Amino acid sequence: MKDKIKDLQTLAIKKEKMTSINIGSLNCIIGNKTILSDVNFAANKSKIIVITGPNGIGKSTLLKTILGLLPILKGSITINDRDYTNDPESRKEKLNFIGHKNALNENFTIFENLRYWQNFFSSEKTDIYTLMDFWGLPNIKLSTCSEGQKKKTALARLSIIGRHIWLLDEPASNLDLLGQKKLVQIVKEHQIKGGISIISTHNPDLFKSKNVIELSNFAPKKKIYNV
């Protein structure tokens, strides 16, 4: 019995050690237009990668491409040393995501929304009320919530779904100062657990990460027209 437990612990540690993501010479496209070219970065466990750049440079496009919501024409995505470039279906199952859209039903209360996603992902039974307390969320109908409260609800879902690699697209938007602190706290807790966070933001200092990627360096050169 003791051996079995030890084996399971070793397996869990091994699994955690394996958490890594490698983006190699990735081109991001929308339609026929190349938005970013030759994006390269790698992250092992407990890393926070901050992606920054001006509006419209392709931060969301990059995250959606990694997530598998946009196609890859060139480049590779390796997760835990396995190439998932041509397997977006399996790649999606490894990742957790926060986008511009909150993916919440306006007719349900905050609790119902979180319970819906908890049941849908059959995730571990995190106590939803504890999460709501953490984020300071009242149990009211979502249609009566502010944009900040909706964002906090969407962020609470991150902890419900779990998974090792988080892709966060401007997670601090609409959040008040306390909300931003809580966001940093959950990202740090995820880091301590060995998780990886890839965060696109206009405020790179918020996460105090050494790994900041400026996306302007990967944007194709624009033609300058003389008028």
Place this chain on the structure above:
Amino acid sequence: MVLRSGSHLIIAFTFFFFFSVLFALSTLGTETLLNLIAPSGIWVSLLISVLLTLNKIIHQEYENGSTDFYLLSDFPLEIILFLKTIIHWITVSLPMLLIMPFIMIALQIDLEKLLVLLTIVLIGSPALSFVGIMISCLTLSNNSSFLITTITIPFYFPTLLLGIYCTNNTDLDNMSLAYILLGLNTLFTITISPFISAYAVKLHYS
């Protein structure tokens, strides 16, 4: 949860009721005329009521970002869409089936035929939901009700024509070709709809 999320269900239900009653009233009680057009009235009002709800099911979830998370989950999208269509049928068509006996009285349909008529609508109506959801997925990039309606109606023709034919001929043998074709039509749409719908959603993302 679905029931709570939509006033569109109430609109569809109310529309079905009043459309059918107005259909009966429009004949000014002429029994011969009513007998001729009553089955068409039931099917057309059912069809339009289902059409009214289509724009709300898939498009709403696409717009609020829920579809992104369906794609992230371990569940195959085909199963998710299949279940969503079943729920759509249960919440939209089934309540209409329940009030159909009262509608049939208004349309002066012989009550002896009630059970047969209900069975025919029960067999045919799932096709309306499955075709509707499929078209809804195919038009994901365009949230226009007009577009969904104009594309969906031609795909409803087989169900509509077979349904009206079967409803008009309730004295047919249980295993007659028309009944079998109606059943096969529903079975065919149930089989292909989740796959085409899921393919359309994935294609939209790629």
